[in-house]
Amino acid sequence: MSAQHSTVGARIAWVALIVIGVAYAAPLGWMVLTSAKSAEQTLAGSSVLPTPLADAPGQIARNYAAVWSDPVVDFPLYLRNSLWVTGLSMVGMMIACSITAYGFARVRWRGRDTLFGVVLVSMMIPFAVLMAPLYVVFRELGWIGTFLPLWAPAWLAFGGGFNIFLLRQFYRTIPAELDEAARLDGCSHWGIFRHVILPLSRPALGVVALFHFTAVWNDFLAPLIFLTHRDQFTLALGLHLYQSQAGNTPWNLLMAASTLVVAPVLVVFVLTQGMLQEGIATSGLKE
Amino acid sequence: MSTGEARRTLIGLCWVSPWLAGFLAFLMLPIGLSVWYSLTDYPLLEPPLWVGADNYRRLLHDDVFWRTIVNTLVYAAFSIPLGTALALWIATLLNRRGRLAMLIRAAVYLPTLSPIVATAMIWLWMFNAEHGLINGLLGLVGIRGPNWLKEPTWAMGALVIMSLWSVGQAAIVYLAALRGVPSSLYEAAEMDGVGRAGRFVHVTLPTISPVILFNVIVAIIVCWQVFAVPYIMTQGGPGRSTYFYTMYLYDSAFVYGQMGYASALAWIQTLIILFLTALTFMVSRRHVWYRVS
Numbered sequence: 001m002s003a004q005h006s007t008v009g010a011r012i013a014w015v016a017l018i019v020i021g022v023a024y025a026a027p028l029g030w031m032v033l034t035s036a037k038s039a040e041q042t043l044a045g046s047s048v049l050p051t052p053l054a055d056a057p058g059q060i061a062r063n064y065a066a067v068w069s070d071p072v073v074d075f076p077l078y079l080r081n082s083l084w085v086t087g088l089s090m091v092g093m094m095i096a097c098s099i100t101a102y103g104f105a106r107v108r109w110r111g112r113d114t115l116f117g118v119v120l121v122s123m124m125i126p127f128a129v130l131m132a133p134l135y136v137v138f139r140e141l142g143w144i145g146t147f148l149p150l151w152a153p154a155w156l157a158f159g160g161g162f163n164i165f166l167l168r169q170f171y172r173t174i175p176a177e178l179d180e181a182a183r184l185d186g187c188s189h190w191g192i193f194r195h196v197i198l199p200l201s202r203p204a205l206g207v208v209a210l211f212h213f214t215a216v217w218n219d220f221l222a223p224l225i226f227l228t229h230r231d232q233f234t235l236a237l238g239l240h241l242y243q244s245q246a247g248n249t250p251w252n253l254l255m256a257a258s259t260l261v262v263a264p265v266l267v268v269f270v271l272t273q274g275m276l277q278e279g280i281a282t283s284g285l286k287e
Numbered sequence: 288m289s290t291g292e293a294r295r296t297l298i299g300l301c302w303v304s305p306w307l308a309g310f311l312a313f314l315m316l317p318i319g320l321s322v323w324y325s326l327t328d329y330p331l332l333e334p335p336l337w338v339g340a341d342n343y344r345r346l347l348h349d350d351v352f353w354r355t356i357v358n359t360l361v362y363a364a365f366s367i368p369l370g371t372a373l374a375l376w377i378a379t380l381l382n383r384r385g386r387l388a389m390l391i392r393a394a395v396y397l398p399t400l401s402p403i404v405a406t407a408m409i410w411l412w413m414f415n416a417e418h419g420l421i422n423g424l425l426g427l428v429g430i431r432g433p434n435w436l437k438e439p440t441w442a443m444g445a446l447v448i449m450s451l452w453s454v455g456q457a458a459i460v461y462l463a464a465l466r467g468v469p470s471s472l473y474e475a476a477e478m479d480g481v482g483r484a485g486r487f488v489h490v491t492l493p494t495i496s497p498v499i500l501f502n503v504i505v506a507i508i509v510c511w512q513v514f515a516v517p518y519i520m521t522q523g524g525p526g527r528s529t530y531f532y533t534m535y536l537y538d539s540a541f542v543y544g545q546m547g548y549a550s551a552l553a554w555i556q557t558l559i560i561l562f563l564t565a566l567t568f569m570v571s572r573r574h575v576w577y578r579v580s
Contacts, residue, residue, distance in 0.1 A: 021391035096305035103302025133317035156309025218402035
């Protein structure tokens, strides 16, 4: 009786799970399917799939080509801008956070733990609270209308509280005996950092890189505030411009453009899945 | 302090100097400036002019300010409990092995990676009154769906529904927490004749309650930062029904060019977040159990 009850329960759970999976996949799936339809078809609304299915490849080619070579919204340029900003920001964030985390994990000094507490508290401060005075600071620096506000602060670990925390936790799982051995070989702190800690913390650095990539790539508010010229727009701003430009952007093209913006994030994530899991599993975040 | 200790402190400070410099330049300096700006009239193109507490006094009589607080609170009151319950439910369902479970876990998590602008575009299309997928599905069961984003009551509802699409992160965290609940606790409860629901309420929930508390606090902070989705999808309308706090802050600073007033808004936002976080801690004190290790 009890066993039978649990199989019925398990079946209901599976049905619920599948419904949930379909519901969560539906919006992204529908985005891709819409991007394979003609404009008339999106408004006919009789079928979820493009009909006839055989025409879909040609339609996909036409839609994506139309988005890519739009006369007003320069997606190839915005892609280059996004790659540039994201890349510079990622490199800076990884360098700044890995060095800082070493100071919190491997050097003993007075006030260290207090200052680490400040790192954790500063994670709680929302960007929205800072945006008005930050604008003034960047303006005084002459950075408004350049890419600098979007990547330069990352070189000073701005917005990197969580990354510092994650790397510090990871460093602490590396046996201190390795430091001792390196020190006996005449290594300074910098030598230990370069030759012991950094090579061993690749998985955690990968996690930092991935989190930061998605954060910068997906960001809308900071580019909206700090960029002034259309030529400098990132993909996120470009997509918004594409939607809000005069007249109605056809849904199939808007969904094709959205797919272009979403795809890089999903591809990077799927490719780095294994690394991500290793990084999180070994960073001591899960105890 | 001995010289050796002073030297070590210097070395430590050198190592954390990248963060320290950024902290001072991009966090402490703006915070200090915004205290000063909030007490001035600062139209961006002219220097700030001291006005004392005028901005704060003006806030009290500003109907738009109160409207955005109510809107944000209403949004939080629905999206946080619903999102937490849904994430917990999904996590308990996902707490099993197998390829299919992994696939569904990915389906639930992937939306959290979607750039917010793209998410807004997708849901504009989902909620489209005539050709959207949601009203299409409602039509199949004979319901005439509303014009979601064009009607005041439905627009806020649409944004809450949308927020549920992004609970993947919380669900994954809950899933990890569920896997950390010692099975001995379940076995003990089962021996005492506690049923399935009883075990969830008396074993699972108390054990993972610190994780739930953490997620709820993160969700509160996120709610006060909602900006891009209503900015793109409804522009705060219809009327001001989806005008959120951060949108008003943004408009005050960068559309109306009132840096002083915007800074006052930012400080009130900070106080609200601190107050709600403290309140959540206090309310939760009776219900959150920390394991003694």
